[in-house]
Amino acid sequence: MKAYLKNAATAGIIFGIITTFLFLINFIGTAADLIGDITKSRPGSSILGLSAVMFNQLIFLGLIGIWAGARGSRKDSRLEDTWKHVLIGGALAGAVHGLIAGSLAFLVGSLNTAGVKINEYLSQILPEVIRIFLLNKTPLQGALFYLVFMTLMGMLGGLFGRGVLRSTWRKNIGARRKELWNSLTHHEKVLKIRANPLTRYVVYGLLLLFVFLMPLQIGQYWNYTVGTIGIYVLLGLGLNIVVGMAGLLDLGYVAFFAIGAYSVALLTAPTPHNLQWSFWLVLPIGIILASLTGILLGIPVLRMRGDYLAIVTLGFGEIIRILSKSVLLTPFSGGPKGVFNVGAPTLFGKPFNSDVNFVWLITLGCLLVIFVTNRLQNSRVGRAWEAMREDETVAQAMGINTLTHKLMAFAIGAAFAGLGGILFASRNQFTGPEDHSLMVSINVLSLVIVGGMGSIPGVIAGAFVLKGLPEILRQLENYRVLFFGVLLVVMMVIRPEGLIPGSRQKLELQHTDKSQAPPDTADASEGSSPS
Amino acid sequence: MPMLEVHNIHTYYDNIHALKGVSLSVEQGEIVTLIGGNGAGKTTTLRSISGLRKTSRGSIRLNGEELGAYKPHEIVSKSVSMVPEGRGVFARLSVAENLDMGAYIRRDRKGVEADLERVFEIFPRLKERRKQVAGTLSGGEQQMLAIGRALMAHPTLLLLDEPSMGLAPILVESIFETIQQINQEGTTILLVEQNALMALSVANRGYVLQTGEIVLSDTAANLKQNEMVQKAYLGME
Numbered sequence: 001m002k003a004y005l006k007n008a009a010t011a012g013i014i015f016g017i018i019t020t021f022l023f024l025i026n027f028i029g030t031a032a033d034l035i036g037d038i039t040k041s042r043p044g045s046s047i048l049g050l051s052a053v054m055f056n057q058l059i060f061l062g063l064i065g066i067w068a069g070a071r072g073s074r075k076d077s078r079l080e081d082t083w084k085h086v087l088i089g090g091a092l093a094g095a096v097h098g099l100i101a102g103s104l105a106f107l108v109g110s111l112n113t114a115g116v117k118i119n120e121y122l123s124q125i126l127p128e129v130i131r132i133f134l135l136n137k138t139p140l141q142g143a144l145f146y147l148v149f150m151t152l153m154g155m156l157g158g159l160f161g162r163g164v165l166r167s168t169w170r171k172n173i174g175a176r177r178k179e180l181w182n183s184l185t186h187h188e189k190v191l192k193i194r195a196n197p198l199t200r201y202v203v204y205g206l207l208l209l210f211v212f213l214m215p216l217q218i219g220q221y222w223n224y225t226v227g228t229i230g231i232y233v234l235l236g237l238g239l240n241i242v243v244g245m246a247g248l249l250d251l252g253y254v255a256f257f258a259i260g261a262y263s264v265a266l267l268t269a270p271t272p273h274n275l276q277w278s279f280w281l282v283l284p285i286g287i288i289l290a291s292l293t294g295i296l297l298g299i300p301v302l303r304m305r306g307d308y309l310a311i312v313t314l315g316f317g318e319i320i321r322i323l324s325k326s327v328l329l330t331p332f333s334g335g336p337k338g339v340f341n342v343g344a345p346t347l348f349g350k351p352f353n354s355d356v357n358f359v360w361l362i363t364l365g366c367l368l369v370i371f372v373t374n375r376l377q378n379s380r381v382g383r384a385w386e387a388m389r390e391d392e393t394v395a396q397a398m399g400i401n402t403l404t405h406k407l408m409a410f411a412i413g414a415a416f417a418g419l420g421g422i423l424f425a426s427r428n429q430f431t432g433p434e435d436h437s438l439m440v441s442i443n444v445l446s447l448v449i450v451g452g453m454g455s456i457p458g459v460i461a462g463a464f465v466l467k468g469l470p471e472i473l474r475q476l477e478n479y480r481v482l483f484f485g486v487l488l489v490v491m492m493v494i495r496p497e498g499l500i501p502g503s504r505q506k507l508e509l510q511h512t513d514k515s516q517a518p519p520d521t522a523d524a525s526e527g528s529s530p531s
Numbered sequence: 532m533p534m535l536e537v538h539n540i541h542t543y544y545d546n547i548h549a550l551k552g553v554s555l556s557v558e559q560g561e562i563v564t565l566i567g568g569n570g571a572g573k574t575t576t577l578r579s580i581s582g583l584r585k586t587s588r589g590s591i592r593l594n595g596e597e598l599g600a601y602k603p604h605e606i607v608s609k610s611v612s613m614v615p616e617g618r619g620v621f622a623r624l625s626v627a628e629n630l631d632m633g634a635y636i637r638r639d640r641k642g643v644e645a646d647l648e649r650v651f652e653i654f655p656r657l658k659e660r661r662k663q664v665a666g667t668l669s670g671g672e673q674q675m676l677a678i679g680r681a682l683m684a685h686p687t688l689l690l691l692d693e694p695s696m697g698l699a700p701i702l703v704e705s706i707f708e709t710i711q712q713i714n715q716e717g718t719t720i721l722l723v724e725q726n727a728l729m730a731l732s733v734a735n736r737g738y739v740l741q742t743g744e745i746v747l748s749d750t751a752a753n754l755k756q757n758e759m760v761q762k763a764y765l766g767m768e
Contacts, residue, residue, distance in 0.1 A: 396604055
């Protein structure tokens with residue numbers, strides 16, 4: 001078989017599997033709803049003789065079909081693209097894709113008419129879902145429809161993705177955009193403004209003003225979301241110090257978040273202790289407690305590296321959660337139910353606890369943490385962490401006290417998380433064991449990786465992508481974990497250094513061209529066995 | 532009094548008795564070399580001196596002061612600097628940043644600047660490439676960087692662990708010339724090498740290490756003539 005045909009068939013099979021999978025978890029239905037929301041189509045209306053839901057579903061499936069065709073008609077490296085390759089490749093990929101999707105439609109349709117209750121096995125696949133998937137037709141008709149539909153979409157995809165049209169318009173647009181951008185950024189006046197030191201302060205001032213005014217406008221729901229993102233920025237920046245800068249893989253980071261949350265909860269709430277201290281007094285106490293816990297965890301794991309460290313910290317995070325949940329400690333910690341009526345801050349005797357106030361407070365916390373992180377990065381301590389992350393033994397040989405620097409990383413990272421926990425519990429007026437599950441650690445680590453390790457803007461971007469996007473795409477809530485997984489895999493493939501990588505990571509990936517090195521490049525990676 | 536005096540040290544890797552009573556001494560201004568085969572304990576000796584490996588018995592004295600109780604980073608501040616085995620440059624840091632890390636313990640900015648000039652004088656190649664990421668340097672350049680970085684701590688005693696490892700013969704020669712030059716400028720050197728011929732041709736004195744014990748010690752010239760050394764390490768029959 002010719003290479004391009006083989007390639008097309010493979011793409012068809014892969015996309016067939018993807019479509020099947022998306023159907024089985026009923027992502028197709030969710031996507032149709034989402035498209036309905038975006039296009040504002042009324043649920044009852046009909047388009048081209050199809051109900052709105054069915055039509056939207058076809059839009060989604062059509063997009064997948066086009067994608068399959070685009071992948072399937074991938075250029076044979078030895079040949080120029082020709083219309084024949086594009087059309088036949090796209091059609092073959094689409095046909096295989098359609099064959100699989102059609103078989104699926106036929107199978108579930110027949111089972112459904114035979115009276116098998118598929119939703120007993122796959123909870124998402126209700127008879128209604130099957131009916132919509134089959135577009136109100138018999139299983140055979142539905143199957144044939146998908147075969148034809150996907151083949152056509154595949155051909156379209158072939159034209160769209162690999163077509164003769166593509167290369168020319170793409171090149172043109174790319175060049176024109178670059179030109180426009182350069183003419184803007186390198187214009188004399190722009191350069192002059194950029195060189196002026198005042199510009200920076202003006203930009204900062206405007207940003208600050210925006211951050212200050214925005215919460216007043218966006219309403220309670222979005223304030224809550226922005227606040228959550230802000231708290232994750234705090235957590236991300238803290239973990240960034242431990243993992244990104246010092247290179248210590250900490251999977252139990254949520255423990256420090258919990259310590260912060262519980263210290264504010266137990267010291268300010270009426271139950272279980274009725275201490276009711278002031279928020280501002282508890283704030284430093286909580287931060288200090290969290291960083292002491294960081295040191296406490298740090299001491300026993302100082303000699304561990306990599307995987308072992310990850311496992312021990314993972315356990316530590318769980319221990320804190322399980323302790324807070326335990327019956328034995330219920331009189332002290334509030335137990336599984338958690339602590340209610342956590343105290344809120346006051347300002348000049350007035351309550352300072354509206355949703356807007358908390359956004360301000362969290363933003364202030366973020367700014368503080370960003371400032372501290374920035375200073376640390378360029379300090380002696382930051383350099384020591386960097387060296388330690390690269391090679392611990394050599395760092396020692398440079399005169400760096402690795403023990404104290406590791407503890408310092410743990411303590412500072414934990415302090416940031418503690419601050420996050422305090423703000424979180426105080427804002428929600430509640431904290432309980434379920435707020436501090438392993439998922440928080442994983443979320444934070446994911447956002448640091450996705451955003452770009454060792455980079456402050458990266459962490460912020462990561463928090464927006466991983467905590468903000470799911471809020472915007474509310475309907476996808478059920479698929480959040482799937483989304484995470486896909487996002488992480490995609491990121492690792494196309495942008496392993498993260499969205500906005502730190503300068504170090506970028507350097508590493510830019511200069512991997514070994515061919516420049518002179519021929520005496522004997523391998524440096526000799527074993528370090530004792531000799 | 533010798534600058535460095537190692538007396539009867541024993542070092543273990545768990546159950547493996549790696550050093551079985553090694554004694555050696557280095558006088559001010561000397562180049563002393565420690566030669567031996569794979570697994571003889573050369574690197575372990577250096578690591579014991581620099582504190583990266585705890586010794587279980589014996590004493591290590593620097594200008595009469597016992598080093599045993601000090602941590603590795605404290606030993607660096609006693610003007611003992613090490614070029615680790617396999618160079619150990621910080622691959623993701625630039626050349627300039629690597630050199631900067633070498634001066635980590637120092638606070639005298641002027642002295643550091645002077646030493647940076649000196650390193651660039653010894654290795655002009657590093658000056659050309661100071662913005663390049665160290666991981667992309669060639670093997671020879673990385674060795675230069677490792678030595679330069681150690682010099683940035685302004686050591687009085689420099690410990691070199693197999694600088695010739697994995698380098699082309701012509702580069703080995705130039706590295707050893709540099710080592711001699713550094714020594715002439717006043718730095719005492721303890722050199723661990725497998726390349727016995729090169730090591731003995733630059734050193735004043737040498738020790739031969741076999742399975743954790745010193746079996747021979749003499750001036751470098753005498754060792755070169757020694758039958759056992761010729762047979763085992765210089766490949767002569």
